[in-house]
Amino acid sequence: MSKVKSFQLILxxxxxxxxxxxxxxxxxxxxxxxxxxxxxVIQLQAEPGKNEMPVAGFLHDLHTKAVDGKCVSCHxxxxxxxxxxxxxxxxxxxxxxYHDNCIACHxxxxxxxxxxxxxxxxxxxxxxxxxxxxxxxxxxEFNKSLHFIHESSSEIKGMTASDKDNCSRCHHKxxxxxxxxxxxxxxxxxxxxxxxxxxQEDIRPxxxxxxxxxxxxxxxxxxxxxxAGPVTCDGCHDIEKQQKMKKIADVPxxxxxxxxxxxxxxxxxxxxxxxxxxxxxxxxHKAHEKTTENCKACHHETxxxxxxxxxxxGGEIKGGFISLEQxxxxxxxxxxxxxxxxxxxxxxDCAGCHFHKKANRENQEACKTCHSLSxxxxxxxxxxxxxxxxxxxxxxxxxxxxxxxxxETVAIEVLSNEYGPSRFPHRKIxxxxxxxxxxxxxxxxxxxxxxxxxxxxxxxxxxxLEPPKCASCHGKNGQGSDGRPGLKGAYHGQCITCHQQMKxxxxxxxxxxxxHEKKK
Numbered sequence: 001m002s003k004v005k006s007f008q009l010i011l012x013x014x015x016x017x018x019x020x021x022x023x024x025x026x027x028x029x030x031x032x033x034x035x036x037x038x039x040x041v042i043q044l045q046a047e048p049g050k051n052e053m054p055v056a057g058f059l060h061d062l063h064t065k066a067v068d069g070k071c072v073s074c075h076x077x078x079x080x081x082x083x084x085x086x087x088x089x090x091x092x093x094x095x096x097x098y099h100d101n102c103i104a105c106h107x108x109x110x111x112x113x114x115x116x117x118x119x120x121x122x123x124x125x126x127x128x129x130x131x132x133x134x135x136x137x138x139x140x141e142f143n144k145s146l147h148f149i150h151e152s153s154s155e156i157k158g159m160t161a162s163d164k165d166n167c168s169r170c171h172h173k174x175x176x177x178x179x180x181x182x183x184x185x186x187x188x189x190x191x192x193x194x195x196x197x198x199x200q201e202d203i204r205p206x207x208x209x210x211x212x213x214x215x216x217x218x219x220x221x222x223x224x225x226x227x228a229g230p231v232t233c234d235g236c237h238d239i240e241k242q243q244k245m246k247k248i249a250d251v252p253x254x255x256x257x258x259x260x261x262x263x264x265x266x267x268x269x270x271x272x273x274x275x276x277x278x279x280x281x282x283x284x285h286k287a288h289e290k291t292t293e294n295c296k297a298c299h300h301e302t303x304x305x306x307x308x309x310x311x312x313x314g315g316e317i318k319g320g321f322i323s324l325e326q327x328x329x330x331x332x333x334x335x336x337x338x339x340x341x342x343x344x345x346x347x348x349d350c351a352g353c354h355f356h357k358k359a360n361r362e363n364q365e366a367c368k369t370c371h372s373l374s375x376x377x378x379x380x381x382x383x384x385x386x387x388x389x390x391x392x393x394x395x396x397x398x399x400x401x402x403x404x405x406x407x408e409t410v411a412i413e414v415l416s417n418e419y420g421p422s423r424f425p426h427r428k429i430x431x432x433x434x435x436x437x438x439x440x441x442x443x444x445x446x447x448x449x450x451x452x453x454x455x456x457x458x459x460x461x462x463x464x465l466e467p468p469k470c471a472s473c474h475g476k477n478g479q480g481s482d483g484r485p486g487l488k489g490a491y492h493g494q495c496i497t498c499h500q501q502m503k504x505x506x507x508x509x510x511x512x513x514x515x516h517e518k519k520k
Contacts, residue, residue, distance in 0.1 A: 035136035038062065038233035044093055054129030056098075061232045066115065069231060071219060073105075082219075084211050102126075137237045143293040145248040155226050156217070159183060170213060174203070186257050189303050190296050253289065256303065260286040261387040263373060266311060266324040278325075280373040282387035282394075287441065300335050337370070341442065349436040350443065351501035353456030369446055399449035405465055406430050412516075414471055415488055422516040430454075436502075457494060 038061035046052050067073035075082045076089050083089050087101050102117070109116035118125035150156060151166065159168040171188040172181040179202075195206040204212075214229065214236075221228035230236050265280035288298070295303060302309070309319030310327040319327070330336040334343060345354040377386055406427045413421030434450055437443045447453055451463055458467035471487055478486040485493060496509045507514050 035134055036061075036234070037135065037137045037237040039130070039135040039137070041130065042098065044095060053123065053127040056126040057128045057130035057134075061234055064232055066109070071215070071231075082212055082216050084208050136239070137233070138239045138242065140236045140242060141293060144251040144254065146245070147254070147294070148248050148251045149246065155221060188256060190294070192296065193302055253286070254295070256295075258285060259384055260284075261384060261391055263378065263383040263387045264306065264328070265378070266307060266313070267375070277375070279371040280378055281370045282373055282390035284391050298335055344442060348501070348503045349440065352433070352498040353453070355497060355501045356459065366446065369448075394445060398444045399451070401450040401465065403427070412491065414476065415491075419512065419516040419518050
């Protein structure tokens with residue numbers, strides 16, 4: 001009887017262990033829902049008339065570590081480059097290809113006494129049905145800093161011994177007739193201009209092309225005991241590791257023969273009828289380069305001029321039928337001038353005024369800030385030189401306000417009742433705003449003088465150093481019939497919201513006596 005009980009206890013313990021540790025000694029693809037940047041999904045095309053298993057989850061970095069970082073364990077090489085397909089070059093993937101190779105490797109690891117993966121009987125260990133949402137993969141931006149680190153590396157060589165720099169190692173063009181790649185100095189462009197997110201005829205997708213070029217190069221350098229970039233998924237696509245990557249603070253300008261200044265217009269200088277076109281824009285190309293991480297921030301499809309794709313009034317097919325005017329003024333696009341400027345105005349140095357002063361097309365004065373070159377000027381002068389002259393003159397136009405013309409203190413007492421009057425440190429606040437604007441060249445362009453900044457608070461007043469009082473527009477007895485707030489709401493909405501937008505933490509919204517004492 002005791003033997004039976006002992007057997008029952010052992011059997012019960014085995015059952016419990018089998019539930020707690022279903023793949024003891026194995027390396028399962030399941031990971032308790034943990035989000036990882038190396039989590040991939042393997043899903044083959046369904047075969048007609050067959051029941052399909054759920055997708056197979058795959059932890060790439062876990063397997064890379066298991067084969068000591070040797071990519072050739074799973075990936076073939078062709079023309080001295082990895083093929084980022086599993087155990088094949090051109091042939092189509094099949095269930096047998098994965099089953100035969102994966103399970104064989106797992107069996108070898110098991111026989112060698114190493115950590116091993118599931119075998120043929122453990123289908124659900126791989127076919128877990130895990131979705132892509134379980135991945136923490138984050139796109140890596142090849143910004144100016146990363147580009148300079150590669151460009152200035154003495155270990156990365158050009159394609160030929162005669163190359164003075166190493167640009168040809170990565171940048172190339174494609175000859176449709178000969179099916180070969182070639183390099184032209186001065187015509188380098190972003191890889192993403194040709195290599196899209198999905199395969200385009202014979203052009204590989206960007207993910208495959210960049211892995212092939214970058215990982216292969218990193219592997220080659222590491223094989224020579226030379227410090228190089230990551231070869232694992234998390235090395236590039238883990239958010240925390242991205243934040244720890246070396247960042248060059250002052251990156252030299254990219255070499256692409258780009259102009260320092262240029263003009264932007266939808267018409268040509270020799271056009272006969274230009275009276276219905278907006279004036280041209282003098283554009284400081286060099287200054288804008290400093291504010292972006294890469295050229296694609298504006299040149300999203302090509303490094304050609306914007307008007308090459310968006311030049312006609314109705315747009316062209318290569319520009320998605322988006323005209324130049326639309327491309328430059330889309331408020332919801334980071335690539336457009338207006339959209340980028342609006343996003344910048346949301347920063348803490350600007351948001352105190354701009355939270356209620358939205359960009360609109362009715363402000364004709366704002367249009368003139370950019371559109372300042374007439375057709376006659378362009379027809380008589382070189383466009384580049386004209387832009388340079390216009391931009392150099394603009395920087396000297398920013399007019400300052402004399403300190404003694406700014407009231408030091410303003411007493412707000414029209415609503416004084418339960419609380420005493422508010423002694424507003426007017427000059428101190430105004431000068432603090434002036435200092436914030438001084439840091440931004442863009443702000444000084446659109447605010448042509450300091451007096452115009454007064455309109456941030458006196459928002460519907462003409463530009464003046466003696467604007468009308470708030471009570472001129474806001475009623476003392478509450479909200480007006482047209483919906484504008486009463487005087488109390490206007491004061492509190494303006495001041496408190498400004499503090500919140502500009503991160504002024506010294507004055508809390510609930511600290512009433514900070515601004516006006518409570519009467520005894």
